[in-house]
Amino acid sequence: MKRSKQKLYIISVLLVLVVTFSIGRCTAPDSSQTQQTSVNQSGTGDSQSHVGHQQQTNFLPEEFTTWTCSMHPQIQQPEPGQCPICGMELIPITASSGEDSGPRTLTMSQTAEALADIQTTRVEKRYPEAKVRLVGKLGYDETRVRSLSARFPARIDRLFVNFNGLKVQRGEHLAQVYSPELLTAVSELLTSHRYNPGSSATKSAKEKLRLWDLLPSQIEKILEDNNPIEEFELLAPISGVVVQKKINEGDYVKTGQPLFKIVDLSHLWLQLEAYEADLAWLRFGQSVSFSVEAFPGESFGGNISFIEPELNRKTRTVTLRVNVPNNGGRLKPGMFAKAQISAQIAKNGIVYTPELIGKWISPMHPQIIKDGPGQCDICGMDLVPVEKMGITVDEEAEAPLVLPASAVLRTGKRAVVYLKKNAERPTFEGREINLGARAGDFYIVKSGLEQGDEVVTHGAFKIDSALQIQAKPSMMNPDGGGPIPGHQHQESSTNSIDHEHSDYDSGGHVGLSLKIDLITSKNLLPHYLSLQSGLAEDDIESAKNTLKEMMKVTGHSGQLSSLVHTMLAAESLDDLRKPGFEALSKAMIDQVSRRPEAFGQTVYQMFCPMVYGDRGTSWLQADNNLRNPYFGGRMLQCGELETVHKVGEASIHAH
Numbered sequence: 001m002k003r004s005k006q007k008l009y010i011i012s013v014l015l016v017l018v019v020t021f022s023i024g025r026c027t028a029p030d031s032s033q034t035q036q037t038s039v040n041q042s043g044t045g046d047s048q049s050h051v052g053h054q055q056q057t058n059f060l061p062e063e064f065t066t067w068t069c070s071m072h073p074q075i076q077q078p079e080p081g082q083c084p085i086c087g088m089e090l091i092p093i094t095a096s097s098g099e100d101s102g103p104r105t106l107t108m109s110q111t112a113e114a115l116a117d118i119q120t121t122r123v124e125k126r127y128p129e130a131k132v133r134l135v136g137k138l139g140y141d142e143t144r145v146r147s148l149s150a151r152f153p154a155r156i157d158r159l160f161v162n163f164n165g166l167k168v169q170r171g172e173h174l175a176q177v178y179s180p181e182l183l184t185a186v187s188e189l190l191t192s193h194r195y196n197p198g199s200s201a202t203k204s205a206k207e208k209l210r211l212w213d214l215l216p217s218q219i220e221k222i223l224e225d226n227n228p229i230e231e232f233e234l235l236a237p238i239s240g241v242v243v244q245k246k247i248n249e250g251d252y253v254k255t256g257q258p259l260f261k262i263v264d265l266s267h268l269w270l271q272l273e274a275y276e277a278d279l280a281w282l283r284f285g286q287s288v289s290f291s292v293e294a295f296p297g298e299s300f301g302g303n304i305s306f307i308e309p310e311l312n313r314k315t316r317t318v319t320l321r322v323n324v325p326n327n328g329g330r331l332k333p334g335m336f337a338k339a340q341i342s343a344q345i346a347k348n349g350i351v352y353t354p355e356l357i358g359k360w361i362s363p364m365h366p367q368i369i370k371d372g373p374g375q376c377d378i379c380g381m382d383l384v385p386v387e388k389m390g391i392t393v394d395e396e397a398e399a400p401l402v403l404p405a406s407a408v409l410r411t412g413k414r415a416v417v418y419l420k421k422n423a424e425r426p427t428f429e430g431r432e433i434n435l436g437a438r439a440g441d442f443y444i445v446k447s448g449l450e451q452g453d454e455v456v457t458h459g460a461f462k463i464d465s466a467l468q469i470q471a472k473p474s475m476m477n478p479d480g481g482g483p484i485p486g487h488q489h490q491e492s493s494t495n496s497i498d499h500e501h502s503d504y505d506s507g508g509h510v511g512l513s514l515k516i517d518l519i520t521s522k523n524l525l526p527h528y529l530s531l532q533s534g535l536a537e538d539d540i541e542s543a544k545n546t547l548k549e550m551m552k553v554t555g556h557s558g559q560l561s562s563l564v565h566t567m568l569a570a571e572s573l574d575d576l577r578k579p580g581f582e583a584l585s586k587a588m589i590d591q592v593s594r595r596p597e598a599f600g601q602t603v604y605q606m607f608c609p610m611v612y613g614d615r616g617t618s619w620l621q622a623d624n625n626l627r628n629p630y631f632g633g634r635m636l637q638c639g640e641l642e643t644v645h646k647v648g649e650a651s652i653h654a655h
Helices: 002-027 031-040 045-058 110-115 180-195 200-211 216-225 276-281 460-469 518-536 540-554 559-568 573-594
Strands: 064-068 091-094 105-107 119-122 129-140 145-149 154-159 173-178 231-235 240-245 258-263 267-275 287-292 300-307 317-325 336-345 401-404 409-411 414-422 427-439 442-447 454-458 603-608 617-621 640-645
Touching: 091 110, 091 460, 105 460, 129 276, 129 317, 129 427, 173 258, 180 200, 180 216, 200 216, 267 276, 267 287, 267 336, 276 317, 276 336, 336 427, 401 454, 409 460, 414 460, 427 460, 454 460, 518 540, 518 573, 518 617, 540 559, 540 573, 559 573, 573 603, 573 617, 573 640
Parallel strands: none
Antiparallel strands: 064 091, 105 427, 119 454, 129 267, 129 336, 145 258, 154 173, 173 231, 240 258, 267 317, 287 300, 287 336, 300 317, 401 442, 409 414, 414 427, 414 454, 427 442, 603 617, 603 640
């Protein structure tokens, strides 16, 4: 009886469970409705957490999840920041949404564009201004130098100017002399004038004395006193400074013997040295501004009066002569000067000077410019139209198409820009263009762009790197693909640094050929010297910090920038030293050797014959305490002093 009751109880429980399950199946809501209800409700902690997560996600750009460096794509981080190698701002890696727009085209969201700091500008027509910076030295105006020599035999009885450097005015006495020949000539004048003042004999006697450097006032004084003079005062023919005194009291001088040299320093000549590449921007009559160390912050000016017709075969420069007014005598001959010449550039790269339209100029003194024909106020020569002196003043000279230099990526002979094609969905297209001359911060465009095109002026290198990250070909490589520019190692081919066959040695080392302009090398010198010191101390951290500072000078595109980035990627001191530091040293030595006066400090060129197996190499230091950057502590003193590059002097070769 008891067992029967237990069986009945179990059966009852099972029936209840089956019925409950069946009712639940029939009355349960659809799963999609349940999920929707959970999203819409806000009363529970779970639903609040889900909505909060949704809101946080909406703040982030949809396309990217990873941040990378445009120069070092091996760097992958989950959030923005700076590249631990080169310090550049990281950029987001964007996922392509939509159809692929082409192998040379990159599309990104507006958010990604802002984060990558992409900046653009319109291509326009304008007259760019080229600035040519030169160095030179002040000297005498050779047209204002007067040598005084003996016109007759004489004895120097008294010397009033008895040392160099004295200032004299025209007509002031220089010396007192005695001459029997002069006494005879004066007697002839008095005799002729006494009996026939207007005779040819009188005129001839006056002319003889004039040719003997007697001033008209002296001749008139002799006639007025009617008395032969036994001693004669030698007077200054011009105002100026006595720069040479070649006689002493008591000397006997012969006809033609030099006595004094007097220079009028109210005008000077500034001799400037221009490289071949600068000649396109230089014209006769151009204004020149310059400064000297004696008066910091003050600017002086003059005009180009002469351009040497021949190139100096040793220095590869052309000498320019600038006429400089020197009111007050503040400027001194021998002073070094830093000059700047500005030129407006028209189409086809010609210098355009609209301010001289219709003007006439003196061929000998270009500072004399008038509105019409006439004579030079200085030399009396006829003025000529400015066009005859090679000055372009065509009123219809067309403004060229220009774009900022920062927009151009240079790869050897190729020039590449990125155009923005769509503002709503930023799309950037790479294009190879043909450039003309560079004028200041602009390039003249020959072909490849139209007026109004919008080009990337900041961030083009990031776009090019992003293309490669997406497995698209780089515009920096004409064949597409290949390593990222600036990261080629010495085994790889490169478009930014040329490998010259002459630089291969028997040990298999490669010498990189690098060119740096004068202005960049001047700004780079302090960092280069710091880099040399860091390598000599085997301090790779210090060396890489210096390379990061160098990037502020080099920027992030071009030949020099590629080398600096390659050196930054080096994992060891040896990789950093060769061939990178050697290429940098060669380029710096090239500029310092040409223009030591332009760098403002003396630098020492060292040489070590043991860096490579069968050849040595050179570098620069701030002092003559030899510290080898190629061996560091292993052989710190290995090498010798090769050359001293002194400011304002020719380089001194130690060997």
